[in-house]
Amino acid sequence: MSAKPKLAFFSFASCEGCQLQVINCEDELVALLGAVEIVNFREAIDERRDDYDIAFVEGSITRPEDEHEVKEIRERAKILVAFGACATIGGINAIKNFQPQEKVSQYVYGDQAATFPSYPARPVHDLVKVDLKLHGCPISKSEFLEACKCLLAGKQFTVPNYPVCVTCKLAENVCLYQKGMTCLGVVTRAGCDPMCPTFGNKCIGCRGLIDHPNVNAAFDVLEDLGLTLEEVTKDFTMFDGCHKEITEKK
Amino acid sequence: MLPKVLEKSKFAAFATALAGEYQVVGPQLKEQSKAGGETFVFGPVTDGAALRMDYNITLLSPKKYFLPMRETLLKYTTVGHPKAEAVMDTRQRVIVGAHPCDIYATWLLDKVFSTDHKDPNYLSRRERALIIGLDCAKPCDETSFCHDMGTNYVESGFDLMMTDIGEAYFVEIATEAGQALLAKAETREAHNEDFAKRQAFMERKQGGFHKRIPVDTKYLPEILEESYDSLVWEAIGRRCFSCGSCNLVCPTCYCFDITDKLNLDLTSGTRERTVDSCQLDNFASVAGGESFREQRSSRLRHRFFRKAKYIQEAFGRKGCVGCGRCDRNCVAKINSVETYTQIAGSR
Amino acid sequence: MTTLSESPVLQESPYVPRFGTIVESRMLTAQEKFFRIVMEDGRPLDYKPGQFVEVSIFGIGEAPISICSSPTQGGFFELTVRKAGMVTAKMHELNTGDTVGIRGPFGNGFDPAAIKGQNVLFVAGGLGLAPARGLIRWVFDRRADYKDVTLLVGARTPADLLFRDEIKEWQSRPDCQTLVTVDRADETWTGNKGVITRLFRKIKIDPANTFAVIVGPPIMFKFAVLEVLSEGVPENHVICSLERRMKCGLGKCGHCQIRNVYVCQEGPVFTYDFVKKLREGI
DSSP: OOSSOEEEEEESBSOSHHHHHHHTOHHHHHHHHHHOEEEEOTTTOSOBOOOOSEEEEESBBOSHHHHHHHHHHHHHOSEEEEESHHHHHOGGGGGGGGSOHHHHHHHHHGGGGGGSOOOSOBOGGGTSOOSEEEOBTTBOHHHHHHHHHHHHHTOOOOOOOSBHHHHHHHTTOOOGGGGTOOOSTTTBBOOSTTHHHHTTOOOOOTTOBOSSOOHHHHHHHHHHTTOOHHHHHHHHHTTOTTSHHHHTTO | OOOEEEEGGGHHHHHHHHHTTSEEEEEEEEEEOTTSOEEEEEEEESSGGGOOTTOOOBSSOGGGGTSOSEEEEEEEEOSSSOEEEEOOOOOOEEEEEEOHHHHHHHHHHHHHHHSSSOOHHHHHHHHTEEEEEEOOSSOSSTTOOHHHHTOSOOSSSOSEEEEEOSSEEEEEEOSHHHHHHHTTSOOEEOOHHHHHHHHHHHHHHHHHOOOOSSSOGGGHHHHHHHTTTOTHHHHHHTTOOOOOHHHHTOSSOOOEEEEEEEOTTSSEEEEEEEEOOTTSTTTTBOTTSOBSSOSHHHHHHHHHHIIIIIHHHHHSSOSOOOOOHHHHTOTTOOOHHHHHHHHHHTO | OOOOOHHHHHHTOTTSOEEEEEEEEEESSSSEEEEEEEETTSOOOOOOTTOEEEEEETTTEEEEEEBOSOGGGOSOEEEEEEOOSHHHHHHTTOOTTOEEEEEEEESOOOOGGGGTTSEEEEEEEGGGHHHHHHHHHHHHHTGGGOSOEEEEEEESSGGGOSSHHHHHHHHHOTTOEEEEEESSOOTTOOSEESOGGGGGGGOOOOGGGEEEEEESOHHHHHHHHHHHHHTTOOGGGEEEEOOOOOSSSSSOSOTTEETTEEHHHHOSEEEHHHHHHHSSOO
16 A cells, blocks of 8 residues: 555445544544545545545445445455445445335335335445444444554454443443343444443444344343333344344344 | 541541542442432542442442553554553552452452562552542342352451441551551541440441352352353353443453554554453454354353352452442343352252 | 562563564465564573463554474574464564564473473474474474474465475484375375374374374364374373463463463463363363
8 A cells, every 4th residue: 555545435325424423533634634645535525536545435235326336446445444334234224124115215206216216225245345344323433543543554453342331331331221221232333432321322223233142132131121022123123124133033 | 556536527528638649539429310329430539528438339349440441551652663661550549438348359359460470550550559448237239249258348458447337437547558548537536435336337237238149158169160061051141141241340350451552643552451351252262263262151151150269269269249240230130149049059 | 469669560561572573584384474583682582382472563462472493492482473363464564674572481381391201292283383393393402302203294285384394304304203194185295185183093102101292273182182092192191282362471361261271371281181171171
């Protein structure tokens, strides 16, 4: 890789909020721009070049024409980073996977539905090889910066494979279950500096499931706390709809 | 050294005076639930009035001041020839209000970190810390099983030990450093009626704790060994999330991970230690990918064996203080007393 | 508790690495790179074969690597590094003249004195040849101290075979028997084919006077141990070196623990009669 690696940001089905998080790295932005060159980033610059080394791909793949584009990005980029929940796990977009697709199209596009073909949302790794996944809705700024440092240093960034509970304990948070609430943190991948539980909100699973999650135990616990199976499944399908552990439950 | 009496009304001023010279950490309110339930944590104070000496138990034990959840071990630079220097916390600290179980846990960690390879980061903090204990007359709540583990009484490991005798604390002075601390308080000599009140406290304490595990815990090492192949571990393991909470809140767990952090200049950074948990999926994995404790049940069993067998065998005292923090924080409601009872029963 | 004296401790933090210079490096296979290292401060690493070091690359981290040389050879030590994680990948980018951080040596290592006067049978599979090589070199350097020496070496393919030139040299030595096999041969391979345990049919073992040193991937252990036990070698004459996640090297961090045993302290070298009692060893 050249002395100053070239970064590019792309979006598919998403809100581009993860790209906004990059701009939100106000304190570190100058240092970051000293170390890299950004050649494509429509949230922030006019330039559109395709001589990039590292591509950050936001969004899930849900239209036939996306496939060609994401494959082209894969071919050009030395490193492809799936950027944010939509790209890494299908994210919120995958809620539609559990409804009749025609109905979804009708609801969104009305009588123009035929003009906008789309299919169930898929994470980027379903189509092309992904080198690194930065999870979250939105991504975590600190994790993004850590990942950038690793990419620049030629070091593999380690995505946590432990649940949010670990970081809640490090932060000395009161467990939401002790407050009579429910929380998906027990099976959800950490890395968010547990923002939601720290401020008293339950974890909604935006970073996807850890490897080997005990989903059966999670369903049991939540049902024991009075949730119906339907409610529990609904909780999980907000973000984790593409995980086989959840689709199997459906 | 003769005990002293410190009026409760003068306690806050004492803590505030200490805060002028030391970092004073003690129990504070973290959160109050809508139903009125209170959760406490150890935290630094500058005003002694913020201390809640009526606390029952804290989320984390004072261990976090000796083995912090995260700490920097080294600073390094790679410009030219790589260089590294150790980073030590040399702050003088007073831990106020530690209960006997947490003092017992500190005694154990002192053993761990000063036996064989000394750990300078732990010892640097520990040697600069003074401990003011606070005796308890009853268990924190229904989850505690300190009496089974024999940790509700401690004879050493503190500089001062305070006992609540109503309007005042009866202060036992265990070390010269403790005596020097107490010189900052407005105390008086202990009179006969103070000794009598303390005696009454001890009698209340005697009746206040009850055994919950149906066997003498001195037999736990052999009971555990016999349970090694029991399906109990698999049965409990099926409920376990392997989330690591039990380890992370434990006052005696001391496993850790070490990772490097880079600064944005990519030529300098820190080597950091974070407390770790043997329940996590990758804890025993090697670089090639193989995990040597792949099953949840084997990880769960490992934790119980460490707590009530391995540490006992290595250091002569139990690795569990019965504080119940693991159980309170277990979303799956895995319970130590139930587990020990179950394996003792299936003996 | 013990008291620390002020400054020496800062100097002697067991977490601060010393530095070593790479004086020789070469690829052994596509995945494994060889390094010879000399400590910069002039104080040679005081080690035993079979011990390991924590190699440190600042910014990346540390990795436990077995020493593959013998202290009988001089004031350096050698490492064989398989590209498996971040640190080892970075090490593959290093060459002669580069500096690495070194902590250690850690672990018990082999005890060459304990097997003196005996026959020694080495069973080394894959990367297991690296730690075994340390003791092999020791035995050759003190050849008169040992009786019959047999080396069984296995690799997945000819391309995966470590120390090919050295193995040829061992094969030509009149004072030892060296057999090599590969699981999957290619057209260039004229030697033995099949798993390492098949080589046992080609050798003679005097069970009462033989120590078997077995080093290799976990799957190989069990079958190699079965072979030597079926030959009648006593359990306490079967010596293994176990792989675990050694992180601190100081018997504290817990990652390498097998039951109550910290592998970085009491191991990685164990006799089979000890390992079997652990039940989670192999």
